[in-house]
Amino acid sequence: MxxxxxxxxxxxxxxxxxxxxxxxxxxxxxxxVEVVQELTDYLPEDTETRQGVDLMDAEFTTFGTAKVMISNVTYEEAKDIVEQLKDIKGVSAVDFYEESDEDETEITDGEELSDYYKNLSALLSITFDTPEDDPEAQGAIKDVREALADYDTWFYTTVDKDDNASLQEDIKVILVIAVFIIIAVLWFTSGxxxxxxxxxxxxxxxxxxxxxxxxxxxxxxxxxxxxxxxxxxxxxxxxxxxxxxxxxxxxxxxxxxxxxxxxxxxxxxxxxxxxxxxxxxxxxxxxxxxxxxxxxxxxxxxxxxxxxxxxxxxxxxxxxxxxxxxxxxxxxSFVPKIEFWGKIVVAVRKFTVPVFVVMIFVCGYLSNTSTYAYDQSSVESAKMNEYMTSKREISKNFDLDNLMAIVVPAGDYDSEAAILSEIQEIDNVASATGLANVTVDDDEQYVLTDRLTPQELADVTDMDIDTIRLLYRFYAWKEEKYGAFLNSIDEFKIPLISMVDFIYGEEENETFDFDEDLSQDIKDMHKTLSDAREQLEGDNYHRMLFTISGPVEGEETFATIDKVRDIAQKYYHEVYVVGDSTSDYDLSKSFTQDNMIITILTALFVALILLFTFKNYSLPLILVVTIQTSIFINFTLPAIQGVHMYFLSYLIVSSIQMGATIDYAIVITNRYIDLRKTITDKREAVVKTLDQSFATIITSGSIMTSAGFVVGQTTSNPVIASLGTTLGKGTLTSIVLVMLILPQLLYMFDGIIAKTYYKSKLSLENLSKLRAEAAGEEGQKA
CATH class of the missing domain: 1.20.1640.10 (Multidrug efflux transporter AcrB transmembrane domain)
Known part of the structure; x- marks a missing residue:
């Protein structure tokens, strides 16, 4: 060295x-350095959600969407706004309540209307022509915001939600505040x-x-x-x-x-x-x-x-x-002397140590009863961003959809129709949509995947039957379905999807000369079909969408996911149920195992390091128990308050709290052992230990505590805020136990500590005597 x-x-x-x-x-x-925004990217490769998300990214297009609540508007004003927004470039559809002729005079009394308009608030569901990261969708949401600038609005959308940019701005503020706090702490403790x-x-x-x-x-x-x-x-x-x-x-x-x-x-x-x-x-x-x-x-x-x-x-x-x-x-130095605190610590040990022992078991039990949140949107932060604020405000009036997807191999529309039919029978499934149940007529008699005769297609499209027959003959000739010519063409059935594609293609090739209105109808029908196919039909897989009413996570929601999966697996061997809820479900299943791994490994690693550091069998146990109890206390508070803790906060902070704050315990222990080599009075050693260690612990501890709380109170990202607040509370708890309980344990187990050194049979008292003798010999030589 x-x-x-x-x-x-x-x-x-x-x-x-x-x-x-x-x-x-x-x-x-x-x-x-690429910054990944989705936590689902870090799910294990073998989880259903990860595999399903990867398939959906490769096979399907997901158009951007937005939920917009407009407050303090009449129903008529809301309808006018809807028509205005439909004209914005890049907006594909604006979903709002459409009254029928029978209920036009009672538009405020229908139960269905309450899903869209309630308490002078209108809920609009906007779909864009392109995915949310496309510049056209970005421009469209900007135009929507400008169009609604004069209204009280709440935008619940990820189209223009830039978490990374927002978080980086928060971090700049956090770092500035943290630097000022650190300077203040160092100024106080510096020489x-x-x-x-x-x-x-x-x-x-x-x-x-x-x-x-x-x-x-x-x-x-x-x-x-x-x-x-x-x-x-x-x-x-x-x-x-x-x-x-x-x-x-x-x-x-x-x-x-x-x-x-x-x-x-x-x-x-x-x-x-x-x-x-x-x-x-x-x-x-x-x-x-x-x-x-x-x-x-x-x-x-x-x-x-x-x-x-x-x-x-x-x-x-x-x-x-x-x-x-x-x-x-x-x-x-401005650090005060705290010898009075050491005297108090020794004086109250007979009361505080028994309380500490009880807390080990009580808090250990309570911390395991905490309920955890696995969805980011289920966690609120002190500083709310627009996304979370809008979700909270909209939820006061309307139920927000929990959209899920089922991904299955392509090619079997009958099985898809059966799955969709069964899923719709589940109690808390609000809707289910796939190509096999998208209706194309007012009577909802036919769906996109149905095979229709010429007469049935004429009824759906209001086209002339003779024109339809001609189209069917031409289709049969081009597709080499020559049997249709030998039999009556009126009995020939063609899937509606295929027929729409065929008519549109021939119209584009100018094979047929339709009148302007019919040509526009064909283009509109083909666009609707194309949008549906982009979202629901891939080269190798098909996707079905369904919405669950109720919370994003929880036993009822997870049970519904299991039911949906069981239904789909009756028809397919390969099934992926994907969405925020399945991601949360996968996380909840891995949480227990990850928690056990982190708790055991952290304690084991730290104990081994302490064993080699102190060369003592009892000290690692005393130190680890002290810090582990502070972890129990930290995670008991949410259980007592009935607050859902974000699971990632528990996993990360528990390891950081043990790994980092154990240093405070090492400082106290090292100082005590050094002092006991020259001081025979345990009480005096404890008093001097706390007094001499205070500057080091207050410097390091206050910095980490402040950093945690500053993060928790400053950032609008709920995940980061939860991590910060939990770390701040955990560090503060560790400081209290290290400055109160640990010295008392060192005092009470002083004799055991002296007898549990390996590589040496010398007790602390004997070593003290030897040191005194050595000092005397040096004096005689001098």
């Missing part, structure tokens, strides 16, 4: 040039003002390197992209603080260069060891079945490693460069 430290310090200028060049390269490469600037430069370097090197993964999730820098700042700034404080301690006894070498010699090992527990939590995330764990875990492991490299390689150059400024900005 001495040679490595000398190498770093002697080559500090070269290292700074290398880091600056790497930072410039990272800034350039960061723009090449020289210049160290604050050095810390921020080191962090900026580490964060930039991490963002730029994400290109090696090709793409990262919006979750990782949003929280990685914040977590890196909160978890890794400790490394810079540790090294600098070491430097200042050594500088009191030697010159600047030698002090820096000694600080690195000791700090490299100390910081590397400290980082292992943090990385262990991130590594545990990588074992999740849900791919978001691997995505976040590997980026954060890289972030921690790059933070350490920045501290070891970039920070020494800064310290030497600003050595004079460090000396000139020295000041007295």
């Amino acid at each position: 001495r040679k490595l430290a000398e190498l770093i310090v002697n080559n500090r200028k070269l290292l700074m040039v290398i880091f600056i060049a790497a930072a410039i390269g990272s800034a350039i490469m960061s723009s090449h 020289t003002y210049m160290e604050i600037a050095i810390f921020m430069l080191v962090f900026a370097m580490a964060a930039l390197l991490n963002m730029g090197t994400n290109f090696i993964f090709g793409k990262i999730s919006f979750v990782t992209n949003a929280v990685a820098s914040i977590l890196q700042l909160a978890m890794a700034i400790d490394y810079a603080i540790i090294l600098f404080h070491r430097f200042m301690e050594e500088k009191a006894h030697t010159d600047t260069k030698e002090a820096l070498i000694r600080a690195l010699e000791k700090g490299i090992v100390e910081i590397s060891s400290s980082s292992l527990t943090t990385m262990s939590g991130m590594v545990a995330l990588m074992f999740m079945h849900f791919g978001i764990g691997l995505d976040l875990g590997r980026v954060m492991v890289k972030a921690i490693l790059l933070s350490m490299l920045s501290v070891f390689g970039f920070m020494p150059g800064l310290i030497m460069m600003f050595n004079r400024q460090i000396d000139n900005t020295m000041h007295k």
Whole structure:
């Protein structure tokens, strides 16, 4: 370590040039990192939702849609608005209530009308001509917004919803606030003002390197992209603080260069060891079945490693460069003495420790009874975006559709018709649509896939029967159906889909000269059919759509999905039921397993690291139990409040809380053990431990707590907000237990700790005596 430290310090200028060049390269490469917006992309490859989504992307076109609620309008005004919106380029259809002749005088009394107009509010369902990411759809939704600018409107749509852009704006604000909080904390706990600037430069370097090197993964999730820098700042700034404080301690006894070498010699090992527990939590995330764990875990492991490299390689150059400024900005620490707190901790141990033991079991049980939300739209944040606000406001008056899809192999319309018929009989299925049940006449007698005779087609289209017969003969000749000529053409049946395609094609080729009205009718019918086929018919698969009434997730919804799947599997061996609800269903099934994996692996990794760190059998158990109980308490609060916790918050925060906040427990434990080597009074050792550790814990802990709460209160993305708030509460809980319960456990189990060191049979008391004797011998020699 001495040679490595000398190498770093002697080559500090070269290292700074290398880091600056790497930072410039990272800034350039960061723009090449793709940010994935859909969490479904991280579902395991073998899940039904992932396979179904991939098939739908390859086989079908999904047109953009929007739900728009217009408040404080009359029914007549709403009808006029509908006609106005239909004329906007790019708008395919505007669905609103259409009254029949019988109920025109009672338009406000019908039950059906209440699905579209209620409480002076009108709900319009808009379909666009193109997919939502198409520029035409983007332009159309912009025109719709402009047309409705004078009305009270609520837009529930993803057509112009840019989560990444909105999130990046939030993150900029969060980082600014976080930086101010960190500066305030460091100002309070620092010994020289210049160290604050050095810390921020080191962090900026580490964060930039991490963002730029994400290109090696090709793409990262919006979750990782949003929280990685914040977590890196909160978890890794400790490394810079540790090294600098070491430097200042050594500088009191030697010159600047030698002090820096000694600080690195000791700090490299100390910081590397400290980082292992943090990385262990991130590594545990990588074992999740849900791919978001691997995505976040590997980026954060890289972030921690790059933070350490920045501290070891970039920070020494800064310290030497600003050595004079460090000396000139020295000041007295503002951290107060808290010896009174240590005395209180020892005094109340007989009350608080039994309470703690009870809380282990009670909170452990309650945290497992928490209910979880698996759908992003089911989680609300302190700052609501337009999408979530519109959903909440529209839901006060109308039921929002929960649209699902069934994907099956192509070619069997009869089976599709049977499936659709059975699905419509399920209680909470509001509607079911496929090519096999799209009606084409007012009497709803025929559907698109029916085979019709010339007379039946004439009845549907109001075309002349002789013209239809001629078309049928021409179709039979072109398709080489010569049997139709031998028998009566009136008995020849052709699928309506095929006939519409045929007539449109021949009309376009000018084979027939239809009158203008008939030609327009043919074009309209073909466009309607083409739109339906793009959405419902692929080269190898067909898609059927159905809507479920009620919530997006929950036992009833998941049971309905199982019923739909069972029905479809009676007719097909290959079936995919796809939608937000199936995604939530898949996530709910993997949650229990992922939770178990993360909990066990994180605790195991941390315990092993602590075992080798302290070379003691009892200390890992004491520390892990302390932090694990803080995790239980953190996740007991939602259970008590009856709030649904977002599942990803639980999985990610539980690993971060164990991996990162265990460092606070290590600080307390290390300090206590060191003091017990020279102090025989356990009470005095606890008092001094808390007093001497307070600055370190308050610095690191307050930064992570503040970062979590700032994220939770500032971003409008419900997933990120939930992660932030949960992390803030968890860190605060860990600080309380580390500053209250852990010292009491060290005090009470002091004797056991002394007897459970491996590689040494020396108790702490004996070691204290030996140290005293050694000190006496040194005095005699002097």
